[in-house]
Amino acid sequence: MTVEGQHDIDGILNAGRVVARVRDAMLSAVEPGMTTAELDHLGAQLLDRLGAKSAPRVTYNFPGATCISVNEEAAHGIPGDRIIQAGDVVNVDVSAELDGYFADTGGTIAVPPAARVKAKLCHATELALKNAITEARAGAPINRIGQAIQRTARAHGFKVIMNLAGHGIGRSLHEEPEGIACFYDRLDTRRLQLGQVLAIEPFLSTKSTQVKEADDGWTLVGHPENLSAQFEHTIIVTRGAPIVATLSEACG
Template sequence: MTIENQSDLDGILRAGRIVAKVRDAMLAAVEPGMTTVELDEIGGKLLEHFGARSAPRIAYGFPGHTCISVNEEAAHGVPGARVIEAGDIVNVDVSAEFAGYFADTGGTVVVPPAAKSNSLLCHATKLALDAALADARAGAAINQLGRVIERVARSHGFKVLRNLAGHGIGRKLHEEPEGIVSYCNHSDRRRLRLGQVIAVEPFLSTHCTQVNEAADGWTLIGHPHNRTAQFEHTVIITHGEPIIATRSEAVG
């Protein structure tokens, strides 16, 4: 969507504050011995507390409040009986609807003791998101975001997942522009517009450039030894720095 008035701006910011709060609480709660469904229940209770609705659940019938992906799972992991163990890399992706507006965010943590490669992977993915957002302004080429994400990934010895992407958001979970990929798609001539609301989410990985759907019909998995990190913000495009709706410090 494109922000058209103060109500739109306030709506996106309110939804963004909620998913940021839930994301941060879930990431802080990750510990060895808990199951992914127990972690998801934390997110579900918080969404209910804030009066928000799980976006993947209402949009697609997803069997969880949030997506939780562990180790070889890159994205869209279904919460269940899987036990989180020491050394695991855990991604939490939270999206929700509140008062007619949607926001989407995500983050990745490593359960101590952290392998150096996993810690570096998370660090590099955060840097890639920051670099992409630095170029996310009105008039900028959408493929420039992918160009800088891939540059950061390569400089740290990682790959990018080419079949996962960011997207427009606002009145629905997924809107135009779809396909904000983590590499430079030279055929993509689109440019960002003033007031546009987008979710930017780089996926950096250790081995794979593609992921495939698991037997559950939801979870996306790469090579068994592949590890992936994802960080995501919902932002509003301006002529300068974007307004980040899902910043941690924006949560009251």
């Protein structure tokens, strides 16, 4: 969507605060021995308490309130009986609808004690998101977002997953512009528009550049030995630095 006034901005910011709070609570709760279903239950309870609805549930009938992906799972992991282990790379992706507005966010942690490469992967992906957001200004080419992500990945010795991408958001979970790539696509000539609402989400990996759907019909996985990380913010495009709707409360 494109915001048309302060009411729309407030709606996106309110939804953004909710998903950011749930994201941070879930990431803080991760510990060895808990199942991904238990982690999702925490997120579901908090969404309900804050008056929001799980976006993947209401949009796609996803079998969980949030998406939780571990190690070789890059995205859309179904919460279940998988037990989180020390050293796992755990991604939490939270999207929700509140009062007719949608916001989407995500974060990844390496459960201690973790190998240095796992912490480095998380750090590089978070930095890729930060660098991508600086490119999101009205009139700028959309492909600069992917260029910033790819440049950051390469600088840290990682790859990008090329068939996962960011997207427009606002009045529904997925809107135009679709396919905001994690790499530089020279054929993408689109430009960002003032007031557009976007979900920017770099996916960095250790081995895989492509993912495929698992037998469960939802989870997207790479090579069995691949590790990936995702960080995501919902933003509103301005003529200068974008408005980030999904900052942590301590950063807001």
